Amino acid sequence: MRPQNQSRRNFIKGIIASGAVVSTGGLMFVSGCSETTTTPAPGSVERLISLNINGTIRRVDVLPNETLAQTLRNKLGLTGTKIGCDRGECGACSVLIDGVPNNSCSMLSHRVTGKNITTIEGIASPAGELHPVQRAMIEELAPQCGFCTPGQVISSVALLNNNPNPSREEARQALAGNLCRCGAYDHYLNAVLRAAEEIA
Amino acid sequence: MSTKDMMPNFDLFQPSDMGNAIDLLDQYGADAWPLAGGQDSLDWFKDRIKRPVAVIDLAGIPGMTGINETANGIEIGALTTLTEIAQSLLIRDNYGVLAEAASRVASPQIRNIGTIGGNICQDVRCWYYRSGVDCYRAGGNTCYADTPEGLNREHCLFEADRCVAVSPSDTAPALVALDATMLIQNSDGIREVAAEDFFIGPDVDIERVTVLEPGDILTSIRIPSTWAGANYYFEKVADRATWDFALVNIASVLRMQGNTITDLRVVCGGVQCTPRRLNGVEDIVRGSNRDAETIELASSAAARGATVLNYNGFKIPLMENLVKRAIRDS
Numbered sequence: 001m002r003p004q005n006q007s008r009r010n011f012i013k014g015i016i017a018s019g020a021v022v023s024t025g026g027l028m029f030v031s032g033c034s035e036t037t038t039t040p041a042p043g044s045v046e047r048l049i050s051l052n053i054n055g056t057i058r059r060v061d062v063l064p065n066e067t068l069a070q071t072l073r074n075k076l077g078l079t080g081t082k083i084g085c086d087r088g089e090c091g092a093c094s095v096l097i098d099g100v101p102n103n104s105c106s107m108l109s110h111r112v113t114g115k116n117i118t119t120i121e122g123i124a125s126p127a128g129e130l131h132p133v134q135r136a137m138i139e140e141l142a143p144q145c146g147f148c149t150p151g152q153v154i155s156s157v158a159l160l161n162n163n164p165n166p167s168r169e170e171a172r173q174a175l176a177g178n179l180c181r182c183g184a185y186d187h188y189l190n191a192v193l194r195a196a197e198e199i200a
Numbered sequence: 201m202s203t204k205d206m207m208p209n210f211d212l213f214q215p216s217d218m219g220n221a222i223d224l225l226d227q228y229g230a231d232a233w234p235l236a237g238g239q240d241s242l243d244w245f246k247d248r249i250k251r252p253v254a255v256i257d258l259a260g261i262p263g264m265t266g267i268n269e270t271a272n273g274i275e276i277g278a279l280t281t282l283t284e285i286a287q288s289l290l291i292r293d294n295y296g297v298l299a300e301a302a303s304r305v306a307s308p309q310i311r312n313i314g315t316i317g318g319n320i321c322q323d324v325r326c327w328y329y330r331s332g333v334d335c336y337r338a339g340g341n342t343c344y345a346d347t348p349e350g351l352n353r354e355h356c357l358f359e360a361d362r363c364v365a366v367s368p369s370d371t372a373p374a375l376v377a378l379d380a381t382m383l384i385q386n387s388d389g390i391r392e393v394a395a396e397d398f399f400i401g402p403d404v405d406i407e408r409v410t411v412l413e414p415g416d417i418l419t420s421i422r423i424p425s426t427w428a429g430a431n432y433y434f435e436k437v438a439d440r441a442t443w444d445f446a447l448v449n450i451a452s453v454l455r456m457q458g459n460t461i462t463d464l465r466v467v468c469g470g471v472q473c474t475p476r477r478l479n480g481v482e483d484i485v486r487g488s489n490r491d492a493e494t495i496e497l498a499s500s501a502a503a504r505g506a507t508v509l510n511y512n513g514f515k516i517p518l519m520e521n522l523v524k525r526a527i528r529d530s
Contacts, residue, residue: 177307
């Protein structure tokens with residue numbers, strides 16, 4: 001049973017942060033694999049790596065066959081990044097890597113050591129003030145079920161960083177990799193253009 | 201089919217130089233998997249269809265990215281991302297057909313990390329093969345797509361040999377049209393292979409789509425200046441405007457003198473296991489005026505020799521119309 005007066009989300013995050021699941025053993029138990037005892041081949045990658053996430057260096061124990069989406073969600077408690085298809089088709093897991101949107105489900109965590117990773121948690125200001133893109137999406141009622149929203153925000157922020165005054169067609173192209181099963185695409189495009197006006 | 205748990209275990213190597221990478225490939229042989237952008241590779245691992253023992257990440261090897269001008273054209277590192285190619289002014293100004301093809305691959309996120317080398321080396325997209333059945337391409341003795349009930353809407357029109365899968369790449373037809381060559385390195389040295397010979401059909405080897413063998417690394421792609429600044433046309437027809445693979449795509453370059461087409465290349469993807477160069481169309485059009493009659497003749501020759509399967513007959517008019525547009529609009 002979870003303690004009273006605690007949201008489900010914070011409860012789950014607390015469990016993850018407590019270390020009960022941080023160790024690789026826990027994760028492998030979840031996945032049902034039993035091959036963890038094999039020793040890595042000499043010269044292959046170290047498991048303990050540093051990732052620069054939202055401006056903070058995080059030390060984390062990562063398996064060679066682990067994706068960035070899994071590391072973020074299961075090891076670091078950054079559950080804002082969603083795993084939709086896990087095949088690079090839907091864009092829900094988008095994060096910025098050195099400012100460029102990438103699908104974190106299709107990226108080995110070992111590939112991004114030494115890079116600046118920005119997740120949805122790093123888009124709002126540290127004081128919690130929402131990014132203009134996030135505010136515009138709320139105004140435009142863009143999130144319906146909300147599952148694709150973190151990815152839509154990431155793609156939109158990357159677009160506006162490179163092109164502060166995009167046309168609707170340019171916004172459409174930039175957000176083309178983010179699937180919205182509720183079909184709120186026009187709302188997201190409205191929001192990108194509204195945010196562009198606000199930033200300008 | 202889709203699972204969201206861990207991929208099966210493998211050892212990951214991140215060599216920092218070419219020699220080390222080639223040593224690792226030789227050491228593990230067929231159990232090694234060279235990793236470029238990983239956008240297709242990881243799907244194979246997640247689906248448990250390919251189970252490499254060692255994955256060799258090529259991203260740390262210096263000199264495998266970037267676009268450089270050479271004495272006779274350009275050289276593109278095999279790990280250059282599709283976004284870089286689509287945005288490169290050098291490529292857009294001189295080899296627009298390649299920039300356009302790269303910009304039509306998959307989605308923005310995939311182009312940001314997916315590489316030109318990976319795009320041309322990716323395996324066929326036949327879903328029977330990709331679901332892990334024991335088809336010819338997987339070493340078995342059946343083709344599940346070419347049966348009375350087989351779903352073969354996306355499959356081939358030409359050169360089927362047991363397997364009826366097609367070349368899925370958008371950039372491969374552009375590279376064939378531009379007379380590109382591929383530089384391949386292994387422990388014996390470096391060899392250069394013309395794009396047209398780089399892709400191989402099931403009649404040559406049913407378990408591969410390129411000449412690359414275990415131990416080989418595609419290091420770079422050379423494009424001669426033969427077609428620099430030529431008129432070009434690229435179009436991809438797919439069910440979805442984004443992410444999807446081409447049903448049929450076409451890449452063409454042509455040179456004009458007055459109203460006469462002096463020379464041209466026309467290449468289609470999605471209709472054969474390799475990019476299909478339309479020699480018949482080229483022969484008809486070369487030396488002719490660009491007029492309705494030439495375009496009509498070219499179009500009627502586009503799909504000559506095609507053998508349709510149950511559900512892919514629509515690809516014939518598609519090819520014919522794409523050829524029409526390519527000659528008319530490039």
